[in-house]
Amino acid sequence: MVKRGFIFDLDGVIVDTAKYHYLAWKHLANELGFDFTEEQNEAFKGVSRRRCLEILLELGGISVDETQFDRWLFEKNEDYLSYIDKMDESEILPDVPKVLDYLKHKEVPMALGSASKNAIPILKKVKLLSYFDTVVDGNQVSRAKPDPEVFLIAAEKIGVPPERCVVFEDAIAGIEAANTANMISVGIGAEETLKGAKYVFRDFTEIEIDFIKQLAFI
Numbered sequence: 001m002v003k004r005g006f007i008f009d010l011d012g013v014i015v016d017t018a019k020y021h022y023l024a025w026k027h028l029a030n031e032l033g034f035d036f037t038e039e040q041n042e043a044f045k046g047v048s049r050r051r052c053l054e055i056l057l058e059l060g061g062i063s064v065d066e067t068q069f070d071r072w073l074f075e076k077n078e079d080y081l082s083y084i085d086k087m088d089e090s091e092i093l094p095d096v097p098k099v100l101d102y103l104k105h106k107e108v109p110m111a112l113g114s115a116s117k118n119a120i121p122i123l124k125k126v127k128l129l130s131y132f133d134t135v136v137d138g139n140q141v142s143r144a145k146p147d148p149e150v151f152l153i154a155a156e157k158i159g160v161p162p163e164r165c166v167v168f169e170d171a172i173a174g175i176e177a178a179n180t181a182n183m184i185s186v187g188i189g190a191e192e193t194l195k196g197a198k199y200v201f202r203d204f205t206e207i208e209i210d211f212i213k214q215l216a217f218i
């Protein structure tokens with residue numbers, strides 16, 4: 001029986017590192033003299049680090065040269081990494097291991113496809129790196145979601161045609177990327193936000209193994 005390939009986003013799907021990104025961006029904004037709210041942070045989901053800083057500076061009405069821009073990017077990332085350094089298995093979102101264990105046991109090809117440049121260190125911290133046949137992250141792609149590049153590279157690396165891949169995503173941009181790549185999109189989050197996805201679940205506690213089995217072996 002031919003298996004499908006499964007591709008997972010990281011932030012908001014497997015672990016919730018979005019909260020650490022938010023704290024680091026908020027800290028930078030406060031240092032620059034303005035506030036940054038959780039509502040404003042929604043625009044940062046699935047967006048590259050550079051674009052996030054561009055948006056933040058636009059919110060603060062700040063213009064800088066490339067040298068200062070890169071310095072702030074570095075400072076934000078160092079702040080973020082200080083949070084990541086304290087991560088452990090308790091950070092894994094509920095019932096994610098249930099799904100990963102099943103797919104691994106059935107030898108279904110799995111990839112991680114994330115905009116994060118820290119995906120591998122995070123997966124090591126939470127002890128999930130061994131589940132994935134390949135990791136495609138922000139270090140290997142030049143175009144951010146909703147461009148499907150990250151998912152297309154992941155599909156190629158696990159040797160599965162795009163139309164035979166299933167993508168788990170929590171961001172609108174990620175769902176758009178999966179749909180553009182002609183992959184089956186599974187949204188993790190609010191249905192009203194992710195209505196473009198083929199399937200939507202609030203989180204993995206709502207996903208039955210029978211559903212995963214059906215997806216994997218059709």
